[in-house]
Each structure stands twice: as structure tokens, then as C-alpha cells.
Amino acid sequence: MVGITYEDFLDRSYEPTADDLVCRFYVEPAADMDAEAAASRVASESSNGTWAALQVEGSVTDLSATAFDVEPTSVGGDTPGTDRREGYDVGVAYPMALFEPGSMPQVLSCIAGNILGMKAVDRIRLRDCEWPEPLATSFPGPAYGSAVRDRVFDAGDRPITATVPKPKVGLSTDQHVEVGYQAWTGGIDLLKDDENLTDQAFNPFHDRLTESLDARDRAEEETGERKSYLVNVTAPGGEMLDRVDAVAEAGGEYVMVDVVTCGWAAVQQVRERCDRHGLAIHAHRAMHAGFDRLPDHGVSMRVIAQIARLCGVDQIHTGTADLGKLANEDTAGINEWLRSDLYGLADVLPTASGGLHPGLVPELVDRLGTQLCIQAGGGIHGHPDGTHAGAKALRAAVDAAAAGEDIEAAAEREPALATAIEKWGTE
Ligand code: CAP
Ligand code: MG
Incomplete structure (x- = not known):
């Protein structure tokens, strides 16, 4: 039996591979949560984890995302109607195999899905993506x-x-x-x-x-x-x-x-x-x-x-x-x-x-x-x-x-x- 816990989704020494989709999030952890705990929950819920530590029989393909970067940052305050807020810039790397090539709904259900409503974070924003070649070219792009x-x-x-x-x-x-x-x-x-x-x-x-x-x-x-x-x-x-x-x-x-x-x-x-x-x-x-x-x-x-x-x-x-x-x-x-x-x-x-x-x-x-x-x-x-x-x-x-x-x-x-x-x- 293998236990998958939230901690398994954080590795600050991880270096994304050329085939990983790398997403940059702005994250404000919930009051009872430190930044690393919140970041690992983001990586978990958007790939193959959930709130409970899982016991998985036999071998499963490892499709876990990895939160590899957690740095303090701030946003807002520079344009009317926005407040300056303090949070974290969180980098998450997703293995290509997590995705169905050429399906934008499937990709978004991972990287912009449940995590936007998680109680573990007070705020979360998907700010930028670095698209790996196999995923990007599974889409047609513009004709002209x-x-x-x-x-x-x-x-x-x-x-x-x-x-x-x-x-x-x-x-x-x-x-x-x-x-x-x-x-x-x-x-x-x-x-x-x-x-x-x-x-x-x-x-x-x-x-x-x-x-x-x-x-x-x-x-x-x-x-x-x-x-x-x-x-x-x-x-x-x-x-x-x-x-x-x-x-x-x-x-x-x-x-x-x-x-x-x-x-x-x-x-x-x-x-x-x-x-x-x-x-x-x-x-x-x-x-x-x-x-x-x-x-x-x-x-x-x-x-x-x-x-x-x-x-x-x-x-x-x-x-x-x-x-x-x-x-x-x-x-x-x-x-x-x-x-x-x-x-x-x-x-x-x-x-x-x-x-x-x-x-x-x-x-x-x-x-x-x-x-x-x-x-x-x-x-x-x-x-x-x-x-x-x-x-x-x-x-x-x-x-x-x-x-x-x-x-x-x-x-x-x-x-x-x-x-x-x-x-x-x-x-
Ligand atoms: C512009 C417009 C567009 C907006 C959309 C309108 O009309 O037709 O829908 O520009 O915003 O209805 O407002 P005006 P955006 O030229 O009369 O403003 O381009 O930011 O998506
Ligand atoms: Mg219009």
C-alpha cells in the first residue's frame, strides 16, 4: 500500500522538465495554513490528490504535480479599485501525461478547476503558463x-x-x-x-x-x-x-x-x-x-x-x-x-x-x-x-x-x- 499525502506534492528542489506544464499562481494561504502547506494543496487538488491521505493498491502512474517554488509577493494597489495584498508566487509543474492532448476543457479542469474554490487558500489566481511543446502542439493554434x-x-x-x-x-x-x-x-x-x-x-x-x-x-x-x-x-x-x-x-x-x-x-x-x-x-x-x-x-x-x-x-x-x-x-x-x-x-x-x-x-x-x-x-x-x-x-x-x-x-x-x-x- 502506498500513502499519498499533501506533503508529497511539494519539492522545492524539483526542476521542471521540458515536457512539464509550468503554472504560476498567486496564492494567499487561509489563516490556519502556512504557504508551503497551501502550495502543496494547490498542486495536489489540481493533479491527482485530494483532501484525504490515500492508500492506493498496486502501482499507479505517477501523475502528481509538484509545487517547486514558493516566494512572497504582492499584487494590486496600482490600479483604481484594487487593494495592495500580500501573498505568494507559487510555481507548480505538471507532468504531460496528466493531460489529454488537444482537450482544452480537460487541461482547464486541472489547472483552473477546483483549486479556485479551495478553503485552503483565501485567494488564488492562475497568472501565467509555460506550455511544453507536446501539449502546445497538440492544439492547432490559429489558421492565419x-x-x-x-x-x-x-x-x-x-x-x-x-x-x-x-x-x-x-x-x-x-x-x-x-x-x-x-x-x-x-x-x-x-x-x-x-x-x-x-x-x-x-x-x-x-x-x-x-x-x-x-x-x-x-x-x-x-x-x-x-x-x-x-x-x-x-x-x-x-x-x-x-x-x-x-x-x-x-x-x-x-x-x-x-x-x-x-x-x-x-x-x-x-x-x-x-x-x-x-x-x-x-x-x-x-x-x-x-x-x-x-x-x-x-x-x-x-x-x-x-x-x-x-x-x-x-x-x-x-x-x-x-x-x-x-x-x-x-x-x-x-x-x-x-x-x-x-x-x-x-x-x-x-x-x-x-x-x-x-x-x-x-x-x-x-x-x-x-x-x-x-x-x-x-x-x-x-x-x-x-x-x-x-x-x-x-x-x-x-x-x-x-x-x-x-x-x-x-x-x-x-x-x-x-x-x-x-x-x-x-x-
Ligand atoms: C466596444 C464594445 C466591445 C468592448 C469589449 C462594447 O464599444 O463593442 O464589446 O470593447 O471590451 O460594446 O463596449 P465602444 P474588450 O467602442 O463603443 O466602446 O475589447 O475590452 O473585450
Ligand atoms: Mg461590444
Whole structure:
């Protein structure tokens, strides 16, 4: 008989192998627990241990994780709404054999599962992962990644641009399509559905899809530029796959999926189905803040972005480097990870969105560079002269930033940009 106890999951002299998945956690032990005891419980519960010391008959494959690093650290206090908290940085190494290759739900049930609710810790956050090659390459990664820019558009080195009609929901199909047409002809590359617009009676999916793509064709003819549509296919199960097929049939290039609300198994299915048709995937991330907003608990956006890349999205929202309306976690660092080498898997094109307007573009490009999709909803449709002018203003701001030109100089040439700056300023 072999006894497996919590202590068996801690080894400070352990050196992770090249095939281990290494996870970095922020941990605050419960009041009655020291840091090492809490760390070993994290490794135990997320691999093959439980609260009781086990007596196991015969030999079992050793799939135990090892907590190998426990160092004091602190988080928070640097952004509004967060307190400075003291805890521990805990490194845990997981043997590759613990995982089912290519199954994101299974991986997450280990490393971001029960441990998030353990009484042994007051707070715990999965902050970062180092993915070993056999696990990373068991996933497809993006079909195109940032190469989608050149595949779909002829945008040179400038950021590509997107807009989401506002109000979010309520526009009829005709109204929605007209807003898209005005934005495309004003200079925007991508029309995007809002996350809570899918297939409602006031704007049914299939009508919106075909009519928007007709309008796209007209906008392409009028402008001589390539245009595309991020249509929201998010739906339960097989219906989502049917919508992917419909996009391909109608001549689309992209689908948009709300990746957290629909779940990673669904994203993996969509990736497979898109492959049949050569479609790219734009990932919206509504609900991510439920996991990543508080720096002392949950799962970081950095890890969510890693998961999305492995599952194979081509574009994902990663925030605005704090320039917009939403709280952001280290956008620049996440974008850098999305571009980093990962055993030959394609990169991901980040999308900056949420409260952006033309005047913020120079600072945004300064902080995040030009390998970007810049999305503005209110910052286009709220323009005093309407959507078309708002689109012209954003495009002029993006062209200027990409060319290293001053925004004020660009505003002298483009009155719509001057009006936008007058309304919203440049910060
Ligand atoms: C932006 C947006 C996006 C958010 C998502 C919205 O509209 O369409 O859903 O940007 O956040 O509804 O707020 P505005 P994130 O341009 O009008 O703000 O990109 O951080 O995931
Ligand atoms: Mg939205």
C-alpha cells in the first residue's frame, strides 16, 4: 500500500522538465495554513490528490504535480479599485501525461478547476503558463493569425480598423446594414456585430449576413478597398457550426465568436469547422472580467489569451492599454505574448476596443504598435456628423499614426477628424 499525502506534492528542489506544464499562481494561504502547506494543496487538488491521505493498491502512474517554488509577493494597489495584498508566487509543474492532448476543457479542469474554490487558500489566481511543446502542439493554434491582415485586406502596415454599430441591439437588419455601409465607405475595414446581437427577431442572423455581405460588395466597388464582416455566429452547439457554414456559403471571410461565454470546447469545434472553409476567427471575450479583473483571484487575461491562441483564434480583444472605458490587464505584455514564438504555432492579431475614439489613436499606437485591429463603436457612431464622418475621422487618425504624422496636421486635411477631436479631445 502506498500513502499519498499533501506533503508529497511539494519539492522545492524539483526542476521542471521540458515536457512539464509550468503554472504560476498567486496564492494567499487561509489563516490556519502556512504557504508551503497551501502550495502543496494547490498542486495536489489540481493533479491527482485530494483532501484525504490515500492508500492506493498496486502501482499507479505517477501523475502528481509538484509545487517547486514558493516566494512572497504582492499584487494590486496600482490600479483604481484594487487593494495592495500580500501573498505568494507559487510555481507548480505538471507532468504531460496528466493531460489529454488537444482537450482544452480537460487541461482547464486541472489547472483552473477546483483549486479556485479551495478553503485552503483565501485567494488564488492562475497568472501565467509555460506550455511544453507536446501539449502546445497538440492544439492547432490559429489558421492565419496576424497574416489574416494580408490575406483579407490590402492595408500595408497600418492597423486594420473595425466598428460595431450602436445601439448594441435594436437596429433592424436594414438599419444595421446601412450603418455598416456608411462605416465601410468612410474607410473602415471591418464591420463587427456586437456581442449580444446574434439571431433575434428584430435582426435575424441569416438576413443580416447576406444583406451585409451585399453591402460589403458595394462598398468594395465604391472604395476600391477590400472590406469584411465579423458576423457573430455565437450560438449553442450545432447551431453555431451551421452558422459557420452559412458564412462560408455567403462569401464571408471571418466569423466572430464570444469565446468565454460559449466555452473552449465550442471554440475548438468552430476552429475545426472554419478550417473546412478557410474562414478566420475573431474572438470577443465578454465575461473574461469575471475571472481576470481582480488581480488577487481567478485566471489572468494573459492565460485566457494563451488558451485562445492554442484553440486557434486569429484575432482577440486584449484591451486598450488603459486608454478606453474598460479596466485592462497589461495589454502590451499580453500582445507581446500573442506574438511570441510558440513552437511554430501562428501568432494572434490583438484587437484594441472599448471606449476608443480618433483622438486616442496616436497614444494607442505609441503604446501598442501598428500590428493591431483598432475597433471603435461609440467613437465612430457618436460623431456629431454621423457614422460616415466618424469612420473618416478614425481612418484619418489611423493613417496618420501609421505614417508617424501628427494628428493635428491630419485634422487640417480631414475636417471629420477635426470635428472628432473638437468633441472628444486627444486623451
Ligand atoms: C466596444 C464594445 C466591445 C468592448 C469589449 C462594447 O464599444 O463593442 O464589446 O470593447 O471590451 O460594446 O463596449 P465602444 P474588450 O467602442 O463603443 O466602446 O475589447 O475590452 O473585450
Ligand atoms: Mg461590444
